[in-house]
Amino acid sequence: MFALSGFTKSVSFRPLFHILPTLRYSFYSTTIKRMGVQKLNEEERNTLLSPLLSDSWEMVQDRDAIKKNFTFKDFNEAFGFMTRIALRADKVDHHPEWFNVYNRVEITLATHECKGLSQRDVNLAKFIDNVYATFTN
Numbered sequence: 001m002f003a004l005s006g007f008t009k010s011v012s013f014r015p016l017f018h019i020l021p022t023l024r025y026s027f028y029s030t031t032i033k034r035m036g037v038q039k040l041n042e043e044e045r046n047t048l049l050s051p052l053l054s055d056s057w058e059m060v061q062d063r064d065a066i067k068k069n070f071t072f073k074d075f076n077e078a079f080g081f082m083t084r085i086a087l088r089a090d091k092v093d094h095h096p097e098w099f100n101v102y103n104r105v106e107i108t109l110a111t112h113e114c115k116g117l118s119q120r121d122v123n124l125a126k127f128i129d130n131v132y133a134t135f136t137n
């Protein structure tokens with residue numbers, strides 16, 4: 001007992017405990033999170049996608065993707081909107097396809113991994129609509 005406490009005192013395991021959350025997060029973000037994202041099924045399309053399609057999101061022609069156009073006062077506002085989305089997109093590792101000219105931003109959402117619409121697109125679309133609401137007040 002005495003010998004063990006002497007050992008733990010001289011060889012500290014503390015640094016390991018510090019990096020443990022990082023290791024866990026990196027395993028989560030590279031392995032677990034990326035495992036098998038599924039295309040939305042019919043029921044999910046009815047419950048999750050329909051509200052977006054009633055709120056100016058549209059299906060893209062010949063593709064399982066949604067798009068929406070946003071307009072702003074000027075370029076400064078449009079770019080501010082894009083910046084907030086870009087930070088979120090990078091955090092959740094899910095990125096929009098987008099096009100900007102001055103005060104206009106056109107956004108298309110789809111998931112590469114399942115080659116179509118997934119829950120991630122629904123989440124990002126809702127986030128985008130919430131950000132846009134802060135600009136149009």
Ligand SMILES: C[C@H](O)[C@H](O)[C@H]1CNC2=NC(N)=NC(=O)C2=N1
Nearest residue numbers: 093094095096110111112113114
């Ligand atoms: C390799 C990397 O994880 C990816 O390709 C990520 C990044 N951003 C992404 N963005 C979108 N829209 N769909 C994805 O499947 C996706 N996957």
